[in-house]
Amino acid sequence: MAMVANEIEALIKAALPDARVVVEDLAGDGDHYAATVVSEQFRGMNRVRQHKIVYAALQGRMGGELHALALQTSVPE
Template identity: 45%
Template sequence: MDSQAIHNLIQSGMPDAKITVHGADGVHFEALVVSAAFAGKMPLARHRMVYATLGEHMGNAIHALALRTLTPEEADRQ
């Protein structure tokens, strides 16, 4: 598994999202996912939305994924 594959999986499940994924060792990754679909949702619900796009890869090919999930408005403020 590599950063581009994770990006593609998330993008396929959340086509409106802007996604950045980093991870050099092939098992530990960091992702920033910006999506309007996160509006009104708590962080745990946002993370579950992203994990759903990754399916069985979480805990297998992807050992660890640090997530930042923001709405476009939140991203603009940062």
């Protein structure tokens, strides 16, 4: 079963409560999304570590319910 954007956003915000999260369904199929996540908790981390935190927040749904996620992460300016 595919995921909906607000479900992805809720999982990320549960792990990163301060995050600004924008999720976009790229193909309209509930399987291919893009997410932008901005969090102070990323400060001092490299991009790989930031992405690992977001993927961990998805609790194993990547590759199953969620087929693809184009991810952009950053710290607030």
